[in-house]
Amino acid sequence: MGRSKWWQVLAAIMAFSLLAAACGDSGSSSDEGAGTGGEEASSTTVAVVQDGGSVLDTVINRGKLVCGVSGSAVAFSETQADGTITGFDADYCRAVAAAVLGDAEAVEFVALSASERFTAVQTGKVDVLIRNTTWTQSRDSDVGMDFGPTTYYDGQQLMARASDGFSSDSTIADIDGAVVCVNAGTTTEKNITEAAAAAGVTIDLKTFEESDPVYDGLIDGSCDIATTDGSGLVGRKVKQQPADEEWVIFPSTPISKEPLGPTYLQNDSKWADVINWTVYATIIFDEKGITSANADDMKANPPDGEIERLLGGEGELQTAMGLSADAFYNVVKQVGNYDEIYSRNLNPVGLFRDGSQNARASEGGLMYAPPAR
């Protein structure tokens, strides 16, 4: 092999290196590494919070709120036939998006199962979790999350046939000897066992892996009582109660407390304030009678100072939070006040505010918001 051939080899390798180097320079680090995986980085789970940065800034930069919901909870977050997600929880996602981004539709819903929801909050996969999640001490303190104000006060109740002598005034003491059907492995099971023991009655507990068989049992008589959260029972009663029967729900004070509300990453008070005050704003708007229909009139002629401030006339309260002055105007205009959100989603399944814990504070309920000033 002559000298000249070695020069040729060298030249070929040089050309190859030059090619590599030239292309290397034209590259930028922005799409580094996104080539082989297949899934683009932009649309999935990138919401890593920088040190000191708030989720609020992330959301504003992204232009979209990533909201964790269930996607299969009747009236709270349902996936409709066309794929859209509707419901009480979904509407609160839209309310937050309206407040932060001015557009109630700028939401990317992430449907989460019960087991993965907390991981999703902790890892920043979702900005906020509004997935009928009960606020408890251990969840609040243990797992790296904070809870926002309760949007729905739920609680475990029992449902039985009126023909068996039950009425809405019945208590746990009346269910002695009854066959009680529940879903296996949930707190529901534990609650009813404890309540029965406390009332000194013996029950025959029948557990099912799925919820449909529980209510089939109530229909065909193999169960005397079905028990789960009141919101679930009402939905079943409306949809599945046979025409010739009447099902009653009791006791009027639920045997457990299940306050449901938004959940977010802990120690981010800027973001927490935004979520909390979005919820509070819907409650105040309900209290003051401002609806999506009259929001424009009220903004033009505010009846009092609080409404003027909330609707953005004197908007430094909102701008101090890092929102636009008309953030809450957008919420009520595009999504509605608490009563509108509640009635739209929960009335169709037979859940009404009157007389429940979700009624206005002025009417004996628990829906109460701090003043906006």
Added chain:
Amino acid sequence: MDEKREQLDWVAAAEVEGEKPPEVPPHGPVVWARENLFSSVGSGILTVAGLIVALGFFKGMLGYIFGADRKWDAVATNLRLYFTQAYPEDQYVRVWVAVGVAMALAGLSAAIWRANGRITGYKLGGGSFGLAGGLLTLLLLSPFSWRARLIYLLVALVFIGIGQYLRSVRPKLEVPALGVIVGTLAVLVGSLWVVPYGKHTFVDGQVQPPRPGTVAMTTKLPWTVMLLVMIVAYFVGKAVRDKVSPGLAKGLLSAGWMLLLPIDYFVILRDPALDYGQVFRVDVPIFLAFAVAGSAILWWLSSPHRGEIGRVVAGAMVIGAGVFWLAAAFGLSVRQIVRIDLVMLAVVALAAPTFAGEKAIRRKFIIGWVVILALVNYLAMMVNTPSTVDVPGSFPLGGFSLTLLVASATLMMSFPIGLILALGRTSKMPIFRLLSTTYIEVIRGVPLITILIFFKIILNLFLPDGMVLGNEMAAILGYSLFSAAYLAENVRGGLQSIRKGQYEAAAALGMSTPQTTSFIVLPQALRAVVPPLVSGVIATFKETSLLFIIGLFDFLRIGYVVVGGQTAFVGSQRENLLFVAFIYWIITFSISRSSVQLEKKLGLGER
């Protein structure tokens, strides 16, 4: 039964060898029943008992399915959710384009591969009788109205008549199988225009008109177009098949099938938002640089009198590309596509001496390089461009389309991996044997769901900063690696069935090891393991339902929780699960039927 099968086998054998089947003495159903069902007292009792059990089961099942209080509306209203989840309505035409591409490929393939199977009148008559029997069972056991039963009875009688005519008058009639398949599809699609599916018809005595949003309204036109696309593609293929070389046509079509999935998903369904400024500033220049400089290097390397130097240069390029790849991990800022292109160029350069020779061959080699480069760069560009499909979640597909995507991507990826693993495990080189064996045994020792959860939750922690693997892609990766291990064992079974004489004969002819493997061993080995391979395909397809466990919105999840979670359809879980099971069954049953055809074509079990 046995006699019938024997007879059919005669027909099949006659097809193969072109001989006339021996005359079958005619006998009626009474003779058949006496010989097969009531041949002795014991078998008579068994027949009656089995019949009663089967009828009782079907009566219960049909009574449940057609019961008046079944909420089949839940399925009918949610069909779109079932098949494509939240794919937006204004972009829905993309779904049909994606299906249409597959249909066109199917039509072309049927023409190019000359699908010329024929079905005899005798067999068709049998099918017609079977259909009539199914209808009769349905109308006898289902809780239908009398009017509906009458209509079903009339249809069944028509089929019996057709069957009788074909069997007794034209048993030797031969119809192209393709025509029968297309005809059946045409009847099914045509029925969309007439029958208002989605509301089980005739139950309360009257036909329900289709309402907006029911199955027929949204599917009849698209499916008609799809069928026409397939037929037109077939005739186009028929027209051109004699004008092009069959090797080229088959090669192009095979490449088309390989590319179907990435093109359908990344280009058509994801609708990437291309930034043309970026494309012309970055992507096109990178491609041109590699096309021009790469071609020059390859042209130089494939020169016939290059000799050993060519191999040295190619080897150096492989090392260089590897170093470059690793350097990126240590912070060298470079586009991923550049690194991929460099590795590709180096690998192609290794093959250069094989193409050394005449200018025509070298030119083909260079053209091949540019085409592959263009494809890879185009797909990488599409993959990296964000999607514009506006869905509530992050992934554009869900439901059945996700199930299908995961299953087909898994099959496409696991086949080559499994093949390599099987060859590695039977190889004489200890390192490869050890690696393959370890891999197979480790993967087979871990439950699939564990692997899926690992890939979904843990894999992202190992990836470099900024690279994120979506849940769906992570699942596909997990499935592929898992099923590759099983596939490798199946293929190994085939490899072991090849006798030593085959290797020795190949060696005697002077074939190298790669040549022996690819031309002598693998074709025989794969042919021997078609049944377990098809079992693997079916298993993989059904295993996609585990996507539900790791929280993805696959077909099962939609039926299991999502539809039952709609206010209107509370308590409809059983109907939804039945529907899901039915669709799974249709798919797996068609796979298994087509594998029977494949086995017949390969002559399995006959030689």
